Amino acid sequence: MAEMNSAGAAPVKHRLLWLDALRGIALIAMATYHFSWDLEFFGYLAPGTSTEGFLRLYARIIASSFLFLAGFSLVLAHYPQLKLQAFLKRLAVIVAAALAISTATWWFVPDGWIFFGILHSIATASVIGLLFLRLPPLVTLVAAGGAIALPNLWRSEIFDTPWFWFTGLSQTVPRSNDFVPLLPWLGALLCGIALARILRDRGAFAALAKLPAGPGWLRWGGRHSLIVYLLHQPLLFALVYLVSQVLPPAKPDPALTYIRSCESGCLAEGSNLQLCQRFCSCTLDQLQQQSLLEPLQSGAILPSQDDRILKLASECTTTSQ
Numbered sequence: 001m002a003e004m005n006s007a008g009a010a011p012v013k014h015r016l017l018w019l020d021a022l023r024g025i026a027l028i029a030m031a032t033y034h035f036s037w038d039l040e041f042f043g044y045l046a047p048g049t050s051t052e053g054f055l056r057l058y059a060r061i062i063a064s065s066f067l068f069l070a071g072f073s074l075v076l077a078h079y080p081q082l083k084l085q086a087f088l089k090r091l092a093v094i095v096a097a098a099l100a101i102s103t104a105t106w107w108f109v110p111d112g113w114i115f116f117g118i119l120h121s122i123a124t125a126s127v128i129g130l131l132f133l134r135l136p137p138l139v140t141l142v143a144a145g146g147a148i149a150l151p152n153l154w155r156s157e158i159f160d161t162p163w164f165w166f167t168g169l170s171q172t173v174p175r176s177n178d179f180v181p182l183l184p185w186l187g188a189l190l191c192g193i194a195l196a197r198i199l200r201d202r203g204a205f206a207a208l209a210k211l212p213a214g215p216g217w218l219r220w221g222g223r224h225s226l227i228v229y230l231l232h233q234p235l236l237f238a239l240v241y242l243v244s245q246v247l248p249p250a251k252p253d254p255a256l257t258y259i260r261s262c263e264s265g266c267l268a269e270g271s272n273l274q275l276c277q278r279f280c281s282c283t284l285d286q287l288q289q290q291s292l293l294e295p296l297q298s299g300a301i302l303p304s305q306d307d308r309i310l311k312l313a314s315e316c317t318t319t320s321q
Contacts, residue, residue: 016205019073021214023222026065031232033059037177038233038240043249047257048264063118063180064188070122071129071192075200079133087130094123097230109177116166117178119229124166124182125189137194137201144190151183172269254293258284275320282316 037050049055078087098119105113114120132140151168159170168181199205213219221228259280266276287293292308295301303309 016076016209016211017213017219018208018211019069019076020219020222022065023069023225024214024218024220026062026069027221027225027228027232029058029062029065030229031236033062034233035236035240038237041237042240042244043252044240044244046252046260048260051264063121063185066118067122067125067185067188068192070126071189071194072196073192074126074129074189075133075193075196078130079197079200082130082133087126091123091126093226094119094126097226098123100230105177112175112177114176114178115162116181117176118180120166121180121182121185122189125186128182128186129189129193132190132193133197137197140190140194140197144187144194146187147190148184148187151181175265254297255284255288258287258293258297278320279316282319283312286312286316 033050033055036045036055039045040047040050050059077083098117101114101117101119132143155169155171157171159165159167160172161170164170165173166182168183168185173179173181199208262280262283263273263276266279267273271279284293287296290308290312292301292306296303296309301309303313
């Protein structure tokens with residue numbers, strides 16, 4: 001980061017080492033969350049554990065921190081002068097990594113593939129963030145507030161198409177193992193831009209450069225955050241898989257597993273808890289009576305393609321309402 005010296009002549013370089021440490025902390029937090037997801041995937045945790053309650057909030061805080069730090073770093077690297085070649089090079093790397101993740105998950109987990117995850121969001125939001133680098137921080141903060149509020153106040157079926165899922169304004173989107181839409185997450189990046197501009201305009205970076213930097217291994221992870229991000233989940237997944245071969249998890253109650261999964265999906269679609277409980281209880285009874293629960297959970301039948309499933313779901317929808 002370039003700061004003017006006391007004579008106002010030549011710029012002085014200040015690297016904020018603690019910023020690398022913060023990225024490292026964010027990576028550790030993400031790894032712990034993904035570890036809980038892996039434990040759930042292999043059956044050590046109940047279905048829905050990683051997407052409900054504290055862990056759901058934890059995941060949102062982690063995503064917000066990455067986008068906030070991306071916005072903060074955007075100011076350090078490209079204000080007041082945009083280094084276009086460096087920006088495009090970094091953007092190309094992030095986009096390539098995002099496409100690699102989309103391709104891999106499409107192949108291995110097509111029912112939950114990542115079509116717009118954290119890397120997709122960072123890349124898109126960073127391009128938009130360039131428009132705010134030279135604007136007054138107050139304007140950027142207002143825009144950030146609007147980005148955060150809009151998807152909570154208004155959504156439309158107009159955006160219920162694959163081309164617009166990324167906006168965050170769709171009423172329904174398909175299941176994804178990592179969905180970080182542009183809205184409201186753009187707001188976190190804009191907040192990072194606004195804070196960095198405020199600090200820079202006040203000449204605070206020289207003092208901030210003297211803050212404790214944290215241990216070297218943490219800063220190393222922060223400086224190589226993309227590599228760590230791409231490698232940590234495959235390694236954790238492989239580790240839990242190996243453990244599962246030696247100490248397999250106890251088999252869960254099929255009925256309890258179905259109820260938790262059904263209610264989680266129902267709530268995600270915007271229905272209230274009481275309605276979801278009635279609907280899921282009704283469908284469970286029907287599935288058990290028709291001996292469809294086991295083939296449904298094993299994947300032998302697909303709910304969207306089986307007339308029996310569609311019929312009982314329709315009947316239970318009417319009954320629960």
